[in-house]
Amino acid sequence: MTDRDGRPDPLIVHSVVDIARILRAEGNPVSWSAANLFVPDTSERTALGELDLAVISELDVLGDTCLRPHNRLDRAEELVRSDVARRVPPSGLARLASHTEDWAAVEHGRIRPLRVLSQRYVEDVDFYENRVAAQLVDRLGEHLTRRIHELSTLAEGLLDLSEYEQALRTRQSWRRLDRVARLVARAISDTSASAGAINENLDRLLSARARLRALLSTPVLRSANRRARLPTRLMRTNLFTSDRRYRRIGALWERWAVQNTRESARRQAANSEFPRAYRDYVTAMSLRALAVLGYVPQDATPISGHSTTVRLSGPAGELTWSIAVGGVVTLAAGNEVLVRVIPTELDLSAAVPEPVRAEWLDQINRTPEPAIIAYPGLRADRAALSPSLRQRLHPVGFGSGVCVVPINPLEIEGEERMARALRWTVQGLRFTKEYPPxxxxxxxxxxxxxxxxxxxxxxxxxxxxxxxxxxxxxxxxxxxxxxxxxxxxxxxxxxxxLFKLFETCPCCHTRNDVQARDRDTFQCTCQVCGTVWGTRVCGPCSKRYPILWPRNTVIDQTNGDRLDMTAGADVLSLPCADQHIAPGSRYRCPWCHRCGGQPNCGCHTA
Known part of the structure; x- marks a missing residue:
């Protein structure tokens, strides 16, 4: 339910704002590194609220009113044959005199009519109280749709947790196994809602919405004006006061009005606070991701807005982490800027007109490298995009150009995504640029x-x-x-x-000996965890590229989301897709996207 202007899902907005408030209260990088950046306690959102329960309990009354409404007699005029006309009003005689086509004949100076305007009494339900009932059905349907989307999104987030729990039993690097276990444990400890409870409430809301939609064919919904402007505060008419059914409908309308007013105010406040909150969220996520790479803050320096600098120590040396104007995070080694992390509050994967998206992509292309752009996109929105656009907004592996990563509290793999992008810029690019010194x-x-x-x-x-x-x-x-x-x-x-960078295992952070190879490339094999890393030379384009292959890794390169699940942060250049060669023995060049085994290996070019 993203906005056509690129505003993210309301659930993302509220979750980011809630997390940012917690981060500001803690206010130092050490606590930020330990904070849970997954969606906060979901029990309040997943439980059925007062309005939800009121809708479910009053559906019978609302349905009965729409099927058997109060009505009033009204007079209607219609053109009929003269032999079936019951009552001809004065306006009918005037019309007959001026419409000779309705005459059957003129006999002896008298008109014998063929058709006349006849008057009859009809039941009228298009009055104030029934308009309230009809519009209440529409507005409650919108409310239920929002709640269903919210619960479905939360259920997908918990499904991610379940999938990660299952991933703990699959073949993968034991270091990543430990990271995933800690990540899931932290998220579960702060999430009291269960998937079973969410699905139960979701079923109840889906059933209620189905019953509301069944009322669209009732007399009230067919005949009452559903577009007439009605005041939020109802007028106390006789029906709303004395009729039991309409009195309960009026009470339900007032519940909806109170809830809608409260949600509108909360939504407006959250939307205005979201840009700053998302900058704080991405800032904290960058620290968490750097911890995955082994870089942690040296002290608990308070983070107070812009111009905050934090020194990070790691097994491969020290880095400087700083925040600039606009929430841009700069990571540097000495005087050399390694990468900038740029948060944008626009959901780049939102369902927007193509000219709007083209303008966004053009701005990304004009962003100076190296840079990482983080945006609050959801997996469901990315799945609706074309394969090429999805690859652009959540790539399977990085290369030339800006790294674009979706980061939000509803997808637990955001930490691994950010860590993979930082690994590419902080380690991978330095392997190729700084070796040999x-x-x-x-x-x-x-x-x-x-x-x-x-x-x-x-x-x-x-x-x-x-x-x-x-x-x-x-x-x-x-x-x-x-x-x-x-x-x-x-x-x-x-x-x-500089060899501290080349010799340190990217996964377990132990020191190993560098083995020099031809054409200014190198390779290391960790004696502790068996990880292999280094650089290779691409045959077609002759450029060097970095590699990383943890032992026991099985990578799914179907799309960026599957890469998150199977490799996480522990990948640089993508391995060849050929199933007949040893895993990690051949790679696809990230610059020209060619592989030495093409065209028979199964790798795809960009």
Whole structure:
């Protein structure tokens, strides 16, 4: 039930606002990292409210009134044959005199009529009280439709929890297994509503809406004016005062009016607060996702609006996390900006006119890279899009261009989605850009290409792996004679510090040795968890791309949602879809979208 202007689902709006208020009250990155960002306690929303129960209990009275309403006699005029006319009003004689086509003949100066305007009495139900009953059916139907959508969306969210619980029993990386277990446990601990209770209430509301729709063929709904403007506060007429059925309909109308007024005010307040709340929500989600990658805040620095900077420590070094104007999160390593996380309150997957969506996509294309754009889209809306558009708004793997990820409290996998996008920019892109690090020496090296470096110029070397003390001493004999440190020593130390990024396992964060490969690529295999990561070279486009393959991983690349469920954050470039090769032995290039096994491997080009 997204808006044609791109406003997100009302349930997302209210959930984000509620979570943002909790985050502001806690106010520091440590508590944000531990907060539950899944939909808050759903018991209030899933329970049937006063109006819901009133609708169910008063359906019999409303149906009886629509079937057997009070009516009034009214006079109607119609053109009939003269032999069946019962009463001809004066206006009928005047009409006969002016319409000669209705004359049968003129005999001896007298008109013998063929058709005349006859008057008859009819039952009239189109008056104030019945208009109230008819419009009440319409308005209660709208209310039930909103509630049904809300409960259905919540049920889908709990179904995600159930699917994640089942995923705990499937073959996957044990590190991701631990993350998923903790994520599900945190969400379940704050969610008191059960799927059974939601489905029970959903069935009751669906049954009530079906009975309301059955009233559309009743006399009141067919004859009463359902478009006439009625005041919210009813006039106390004789029927509403003295007739039992109409008195109960009036009471039900007043219940609806009170509920509608309260919801309208709450909805207006939530809509005005949502842009800021969603920025806070995405900000907290970025911290949670960075924790998945091993980066946690060094202290509980209060987060107070803009210009807040937090230092994150991780197994591969330190990062700087900061908030700028507009809620844009910037992540940097030293003086180098790694990525910007940009929240937008527009639901990019909403059912909007295509020119509107085209304008949104054009703005995304013009966003400077590297960047991650987070938007509050729902899976049901994405499923209604064309495959190409769905791939654009929730891609199966990242590559060139801005990373676009749907983030909202109703889908538990939002944390893994954000972590996957951050892994691509914080780790994957750095693998390809920063390996091998190069060092400018003050003088040509004493050795030619060694096992841990190669010449990249007359006084420049590219470091392929961390050298031993003996290997480094062979490059610069001054280190053995304990001479004062030189500028070359500082340059080497700076370059070798980058190997902390290459050597650290992306999954379990332990240090391992880098194995240099040809064409400036590398590969590592974790001795603890068996994860393989590194870089490869694409044959068709000759560009380097990053890889990550946790042991025991089975990836479903059908769409972005299935990738969330099966791989989560633990993927960089996508593996080849060929079922006849060893898993993780061949990959599809994220830049040109080609695979070495095409066209027979099953991989699709972009």
């Amino acid at each position: 190069e060092v400018q020496l003050q003088a040509p090296p004493h050795l030619a290409n060694g096992a841990w470096f190669r010449l990249a110029g007359r006084q420049r070397i590219a470091i392929l792996r961390n050298p031993s003390a003996e290997e480094r001493a062979a490059l610069d004999p001054s280190t053995e004679t304990r001479q004062p440190r030189t500028r070359d020593d500082d340059s080497l130390d700076t370059a070798l510090a």
